Amino acid sequence: MGRNVAIISVGYNGRFISKRPDINIPELIQPAVNNALGKTKLKPEHIDAYVVGNMHTFEGVNQPHLWASDHFNGSGKPVMRIATGGTTGASVYQAAYYHVASGMYDVVMAIGWEKQDEGDSQVGLMGILLPEAFSLFHFGPDTSSDRGIAGLGGGGSTGGAAFQAMSYLTRANAGIEHIDRVAALMRSNAAKNPYAHLQQPGCTEADIAGTPIISYPLRFGHTCPTSCGAIAMILVSEEKAKKFGLTDRVAWVKGLGSGTSDATTGNLIEGQITDPAEQQICKITAKKVYSMAGIKDPRKDIQVAEVYSGFSHQDLMWPERLGLFEEGMAPKILDKGGYAIDGELPINPSGGVTSTNAIGASAMVRVGEAALQVMGLAEGGHQVKRKIENAVAHGWGGLFQFVTITVLGKTPVKK
Amino acid sequence: MTQETRIIESTWDLTAYQFKIEADALSLFVKGLKDRKILGRKCGTCGTVYVPGPTYCRKCLIDIDQVVEVSQEGRLDAFTVSLADVRGKAVDNPFISCTVKLDGSDSFLMGVLEGWTDWRSVKEGMRVKVVWKDVTQGALADLSHFQLI
Numbered sequence: 001m002g003r004n005v006a007i008i009s010v011g012y013n014g015r016f017i018s019k020r021p022d023i024n025i026p027e028l029i030q031p032a033v034n035n036a037l038g039k040t041k042l043k044p045e046h047i048d049a050y051v052v053g054n055m056h057t058f059e060g061v062n063q064p065h066l067w068a069s070d071h072f073n074g075s076g077k078p079v080m081r082i083a084t085g086g087t088t089g090a091s092v093y094q095a096a097y098y099h100v101a102s103g104m105y106d107v108v109m110a111i112g113w114e115k116q117d118e119g120d121s122q123v124g125l126m127g128i129l130l131p132e133a134f135s136l137f138h139f140g141p142d143t144s145s146d147r148g149i150a151g152l153g154g155g156g157s158t159g160g161a162a163f164q165a166m167s168y169l170t171r172a173n174a175g176i177e178h179i180d181r182v183a184a185l186m187r188s189n190a191a192k193n194p195y196a197h198l199q200q201p202g203c204t205e206a207d208i209a210g211t212p213i214i215s216y217p218l219r220f221g222h223t224c225p226t227s228c229g230a231i232a233m234i235l236v237s238e239e240k241a242k243k244f245g246l247t248d249r250v251a252w253v254k255g256l257g258s259g260t261s262d263a264t265t266g267n268l269i270e271g272q273i274t275d276p277a278e279q280q281i282c283k284i285t286a287k288k289v290y291s292m293a294g295i296k297d298p299r300k301d302i303q304v305a306e307v308y309s310g311f312s313h314q315d316l317m318w319p320e321r322l323g324l325f326e327e328g329m330a331p332k333i334l335d336k337g338g339y340a341i342d343g344e345l346p347i348n349p350s351g352g353v354t355s356t357n358a359i360g361a362s363a364m365v366r367v368g369e370a371a372l373q374v375m376g377l378a379e380g381g382h383q384v385k386r387k388i389e390n391a392v393a394h395g396w397g398g399l400f401q402f403v404t405i406t407v408l409g410k411t412p413v414k415k
Numbered sequence: 416m417t418q419e420t421r422i423i424e425s426t427w428d429l430t431a432y433q434f435k436i437e438a439d440a441l442s443l444f445v446k447g448l449k450d451r452k453i454l455g456r457k458c459g460t461c462g463t464v465y466v467p468g469p470t471y472c473r474k475c476l477i478d479i480d481q482v483v484e485v486s487q488e489g490r491l492d493a494f495t496v497s498l499a500d501v502r503g504k505a506v507d508n509p510f511i512s513c514t515v516k517l518d519g520s521d522s523f524l525m526g527v528l529e530g531w532t533d534w535r536s537v538k539e540g541m542r543v544k545v546v547w548k549d550v551t552q553g554a555l556a557d558l559s560h561f562q563l564i
């Protein structure tokens with residue numbers, strides 16, 4: 001690891017919502033940038049470099065960073081754009097970290113956004129959502145077939161994710177009611193987060209269970225919305241944090257990493273060997289990150305987690321794969337109240353991705369929310385009251401084969 | 416909130432895109448279907464059997480050419496029940512798409528599952544068998560579906 005790096009500020013453009021027809025991409029980003037700067041004494045000229053990102057082509061704009069750079073004060077400065085699908089936000093954050101840790105820059109801003117009302121992200125996500133497309137990726141296009149393995153005809157559903165959900169439930173010996181329960185908790189957590197998109201105060205298991213099944217075991221209430229929104233974070237070196245007098249209310253980056261496995265679904269025509277609920281790569285990456293962060297026992301040393309769950313069963317699966325719970329224990333811990341904001345290990349106090357999903361922002365929102373929890377600055381009643389020494393943030397992308405993990409904490413790792 | 420966004424009509428010519436796929440893996444598999452055989456490739460080093468079989472082992476990163484035939488029976492791995500269409504409207508005849516690990520294969524195949532009356536009684540781990548089309552012609556569609564045994 002290079003120099004110590006701290007996150008000193010996290011800013012949002014406002015509440016995430018479905019449609020912002022009144023503004024364009026630069027206008028969506030700018031308020032988040034101003035919000036992040038406004039929480040510090042820093043001026044735009046203090047930022048040495050920018051790392052920015054969104055999901056490529058989802059908004060139909062090819063190089064939005066060129067268009068937007070004037071609006072985040074990036075003109076004349078180094079600007080790097082990164083687009084790695086679902087993990088974009090976390091990749092942007094990790095690159096911003098490397099900018100500072102390497103010693104090349106002292107103050108770097110990371111920006112992630114998505115303006116989904118300007119595109120059709122559902123088309124881009126077919127491989128995850130529809131078994132027809134899942135099958136097409138699996139076997140390649142085969143126009144000769146009517147129905148059969150390569151032409152799963154009729155109906156539409158939550159393909160790859162539904163397979164993963166089914167596999168998870170079998171492994172954990174859990175049922176759809178557990179997915180309903182965790183989905184309800186996320187929507188009611190979201191009601192305590194002024195920036196969250198789908199806020200349902202007091203949302204119950206029955207509310208979620210009342211939504212139609214799309215593809216068993218996933219229902220409408222288990223899926224994420226398409227949101228518009230932006231997040232900006234400022235990362236600085238330890239020296240600058242001291243110089244700015246900002247060492248009390250910061251989140252130190254203690255460990256980070258990313259990992260890749262074979263595509264658990266959808267690698268063209270080559271027999272797939274990996275179960276999408278296995279997530280070996282998440283376990284391997286988590287171990288590396290914890291060791292970098294000096295975390296000996298994640299179950300004791302980590303007090304809050306923000307995991308990237310586009311579908312509610314993943315709110316059960318990821319904490320297990322991150323080593324926060326024993327495998328198969330998440331549903332039981334959820335039932336005992338362990339997931340709640342005042343629980344034993346709060347999972348997604350923000351309401352998570354099933355409540356808010358501006359794709360290119362989402363994986364950074366996980367890091368930003370973990371940072372706010374460490375700083376004690378989460379607004380609107382979703383701050384965990386218990387003392388937080390360490391928080392973990394997670395992101396996934398692709399067809400379940402990419403993972404990014406980071407540990408933030410109150411005290412920096414000693415160099 | 417004012418509607419200031421302009422909508423611009425345009426088209427996107429997808430014929431400009433070309434996808435290259437490793438044809439050897441699929442052609443071995445598809446040719447086998449004509450003779451009602453399920454063929455894959457096995458790695459001589461780690462023993463992993465891929466169906467369809469790529470010409471290299473993804474674990475060992477070496478070329479592999481050992482062709483193997485796997486069983487036409489196997490285990491129901493994971494599945495999903497389509498109860499609604501793309502627009503969220505309930506469908507009259509739900510169908511199950513599934514992944515199956517045929518005996519002797521380390522990879523899973525996808526397909527439609529039949530032979531059930533109540534989808535609620537379908538469980539992971541059930542035994543299934545391959546059902547062929549009446550006439551097989553060397554196409555993916557030769558493999559009609561998987562049937563619960």
Ligand SMILES: [Zn+2]
Pocket residue numbers: 458459460461462463472473474475476
């Ligand atoms: Zn091998």
